[in-house]
Amino acid sequence: MALQKDATATMTKPKIFTHKLTLPRAWFGLSIFVATLITLMFLMFVDMRPKISPDFFFGSDDPDMADTRLISELFPSDEFLILSVEGRDIYSAGYYLDLSRFTDRLNDLNGFSKIIALNIGPSSAEAAKESPFWRPLLISETENATFVLAFLPRTASGGLVSATEEIATSFAGHGAIGLIHISGMPYIAEQIRRNIISDAKLFSTVALIIFALLIWGIYRSLIIALGASVSGISAIFLSLLILQFTGQPVGILTANLSIIVFVLVQSQAIYLTNNWLRESGDPTARVKAAVLKTIYPSAWCAVTTLLGFVTLLFVSAEPLRQLGSGGVIGVLAALFACFIIFPPFLIFSQAKKRQPVQDTDTVSDHPKTNLKAIIGFLAVAGAVFVAIPGIMRLDTDPSLISYFESGSEIEQGLSNIDNNGGSSPLQIVVSQKAGADLDNAAAYEKMWTLHRKLETVSSVGTVLSLPALLAEANNHPIAFLLPWREMVSLLSMDTNQQVVNNFLNSERDKALYLLRMKETASVKSRTEVIKEIRDIAHGEGFKVELVGGVYALQGRLSKLISSSITTGIISLLAIFFLISWLITRKLLFAIAMLLSASVIPIISLGGAGWTAVPLDVISAPAISVAFGLAVDALIHLGLAVTRKRKSMSVAESWRIALAQQGSGIISASGIICIGFLIFSFSEFPPTIRFGMVIVVGAGLAAIVALSAFPVLASFLEKPIKNADK
Numbered sequence: 001m002a003l004q005k006d007a008t009a010t011m012t013k014p015k016i017f018t019h020k021l022t023l024p025r026a027w028f029g030l031s032i033f034v035a036t037l038i039t040l041m042f043l044m045f046v047d048m049r050p051k052i053s054p055d056f057f058f059g060s061d062d063p064d065m066a067d068t069r070l071i072s073e074l075f076p077s078d079e080f081l082i083l084s085v086e087g088r089d090i091y092s093a094g095y096y097l098d099l100s101r102f103t104d105r106l107n108d109l110n111g112f113s114k115i116i117a118l119n120i121g122p123s124s125a126e127a128a129k130e131s132p133f134w135r136p137l138l139i140s141e142t143e144n145a146t147f148v149l150a151f152l153p154r155t156a157s158g159g160l161v162s163a164t165e166e167i168a169t170s171f172a173g174h175g176a177i178g179l180i181h182i183s184g185m186p187y188i189a190e191q192i193r194r195n196i197i198s199d200a201k202l203f204s205t206v207a208l209i210i211f212a213l214l215i216w217g218i219y220r221s222l223i224i225a226l227g228a229s230v231s232g233i234s235a236i237f238l239s240l241l242i243l244q245f246t247g248q249p250v251g252i253l254t255a256n257l258s259i260i261v262f263v264l265v266q267s268q269a270i271y272l273t274n275n276w277l278r279e280s281g282d283p284t285a286r287v288k289a290a291v292l293k294t295i296y297p298s299a300w301c302a303v304t305t306l307l308g309f310v311t312l313l314f315v316s317a318e319p320l321r322q323l324g325s326g327g328v329i330g331v332l333a334a335l336f337a338c339f340i341i342f343p344p345f346l347i348f349s350q351a352k353k354r355q356p357v358q359d360t361d362t363v364s365d366h367p368k369t370n371l372k373a374i375i376g377f378l379a380v381a382g383a384v385f386v387a388i389p390g391i392m393r394l395d396t397d398p399s400l401i402s403y404f405e406s407g408s409e410i411e412q413g414l415s416n417i418d419n420n421g422g423s424s425p426l427q428i429v430v431s432q433k434a435g436a437d438l439d440n441a442a443a444y445e446k447m448w449t450l451h452r453k454l455e456t457v458s459s460v461g462t463v464l465s466l467p468a469l470l471a472e473a474n475n476h477p478i479a480f481l482l483p484w485r486e487m488v489s490l491l492s493m494d495t496n497q498q499v500v501n502n503f504l505n506s507e508r509d510k511a512l513y514l515l516r517m518k519e520t521a522s523v524k525s526r527t528e529v530i531k532e533i534r535d536i537a538h539g540e541g542f543k544v545e546l547v548g549g550v551y552a553l554q555g556r557l558s559k560l561i562s563s564s565i566t567t568g569i570i571s572l573l574a575i576f577f578l579i580s581w582l583i584t585r586k587l588l589f590a591i592a593m594l595l596s597a598s599v600i601p602i603i604s605l606g607g608a609g610w611t612a613v614p615l616d617v618i619s620a621p622a623i624s625v626a627f628g629l630a631v632d633a634l635i636h637l638g639l640a641v642t643r644k645r646k647s648m649s650v651a652e653s654w655r656i657a658l659a660q661q662g663s664g665i666i667s668a669s670g671i672i673c674i675g676f677l678i679f680s681f682s683e684f685p686p687t688i689r690f691g692m693v694i695v696v697g698a699g700l701a702a703i704v705a706l707s708a709f710p711v712l713a714s715f716l717e718k719p720i721k722n723a724d725k
Contacts, residue, residue: 204258
């Protein structure tokens with residue numbers, strides 16, 4: 001008997017380190033080896049520096065970039081920073097002197113290809129004030145600031161922006177210069193890059209600590225918490241390693257992808273652990289049984305999530321495509337980590353075993369008569385009814401300023417410049433409908449009329465064009481002696497820096513209008529504003545050949561976001577319905593799963609619409625991600641009910657399935673909610689919005705799975721029973 005007790009004790013409480021090599025030890029050793037190998041390769045090969053360019057919304061070879069590329073070929077130009085330099089008296093000698101010192105310091109950086117300012121370009125401050133060209137370009141509407149335009153190559157590093165910020169800080173508030181604000185796409189891209197790095201550092205530390213504490217709190221096992229953490233980190237490292245080898249750089253959504261992969265592992269690890277706790281036998285056999293029971297529904301959950309990411313691969317926006325490809329790899333890496341790296345940790349865990357639910361226990365209320373389930377169902381139905389009108393109020397075309405925290409120094413600076421001449425470039429290339437040249441007096445008058453009409457559009461801050469340039473040149477004392485064609489030729493010469501070539505092509509039949517658009521001035525969408533500008537040009541006898549610039553790209557991006565949300569959700573629902581039918585083989589039951597799943601995006605989108613939460617390129621994918629994470633609960637519960645229905649009544653199968661899967665659903669949803677609440681610590685609003693959308697989706701998943709789904713399915717029980725007969 002003593003020997004038998006010793007043997008039993010040894011079996012129920014195995015040690016990681018024994019003198020004899022056993023299957024558990026070998027499996028555990030392999031798990032640690034794989035995790036260590038992945039970590040070492042990650043440290044050796046992965047470059048975690050984000051690659052954020054000023055045109056980060058689209059890739060250089062995207063079809064939506066075609067017009068912008070053609071405009072760059074016709075009218076070559078660099079990116080530029082806009083610096084608003086305030087002063088008590090911008091026309092004073094002291095301000096002019098301090099501004100000259102400021103621009104000299106910027107020139108000393110040797111990174112800017114050209115700088116235009118009140119002291120570099122116009123002959124004097126008073127001349128700039130009266131100039132139709134220089135005034136809108138260099139003087140604010142309130143005349144309390146002047147603008148410095150610093151042009152830099154597209155390949156310039158973020159260090160140039162940082163150096164510019166340091167110089168601006170050193171001059172601000174000194175002498176005749178007041179506050180200095182900075183805008184421009186290179187500056188915005190650099191701020192986004194910094195926020196991404198900050199978020200990545202924050203999430204990598206806080207997420208690990210929070211998830212480990214949560215897992216430990218649920219199971220009271222340090223080994224399970226350690227295994228879940230090691231598995232999650234390994235999945236992240238493996239995903240980034242594969243992305244590195246496939247040539248995909250770290251982009252604006254990489255920090256979000258990392259936390260998604262980590263949560264995917266934690267979610268499935270919870271289902272696996274819950275099933276393991278209810279198995280009987282020796283530790284290795286229990287783990288094997290739990291893996292076999294969990295991997296089937298987990299694989300289908302992975303398929304649903306994976307196909308959701310696949311839908312993003314066909315979107316023109318490069319960040320969404322990067323998230324799509326990264327998500328596909330991340331889902332597979334999470335599945336690998338959860339079922340290869342994590343299980344051996346369970347073998348050596350001392351977590352308290354749970355008693356399996358007995359089929360002979362007293363049957364609880366039927367879902368159709370269960371008061372709690374009915375109340376939950378009615379609450380969900382009411383939320384859907386309220387949410388549907390909110391979907392029509394979705395904002396998928398937010399301003400670039402909304403990417404930054406309201407009231408922050410960056411947001412205030414961008415708003416200041418936006419309100420004084422606009423901040424987002426829009427390029428319009430026009431030609432005469434008759435195809436005539438544009439270097440004559442008649443064409444000049446038509447273009448000048450168009451210039452004036454464009455200035456009346458509420459969203460247009462500043463208009464720069466060929467007629468404004470020629471009007472400035474016409475102020476020269478001897479300009480009246482030159483015909484328009486000769487004046488254009490003179491301004492095309494090297495001695496005049498070929499200034500006309502910035503607005504008129506070499507064939508002289510196409511002209512560029514460069515507009516600085518106000519991000520927050522119009523209630524219209526960008527596409528509606530651009531259509532209004534097209535109509536104005538058409539009405540003045542011009543044909544709009546090309547439309548480009550960040551403003552146009554943002555407008556196109558908003559349409560892509562809207563369509564990707566619509567097609568993505570429809571595709572996911574169709575895929576989920578097909579998977580539901582395949583795993584249950586019951587059509588009406590699959591319909592109940594589909595209706596339950598559709599609640600999640602409807603309430604999430606409707607809530608975003610009613611609360612005016614903008615869905616930008618970073619936060620919009622959260623809808624699909626939330627859906628992929630949330631349907632895990634429905635798949636696990638649906639499969640459990642289907643298995644039990646083979647040997648017991650409908651009511652019994654629901655009772656047993658809810659008892660077995662309920663704790664896992666609540667734990668997994670709770671883990672996801674608490675995990676993504678980490679995003680609320682970010683100082684980057686798009687990241688916060690991304691996290692909160694997933695928190696809402698995960699919370700809804702538990703409510704829907706445990707209340708709405710059982711009630712909906714129960715109404716179909718009789719048809720299902722008859723069909724089975």
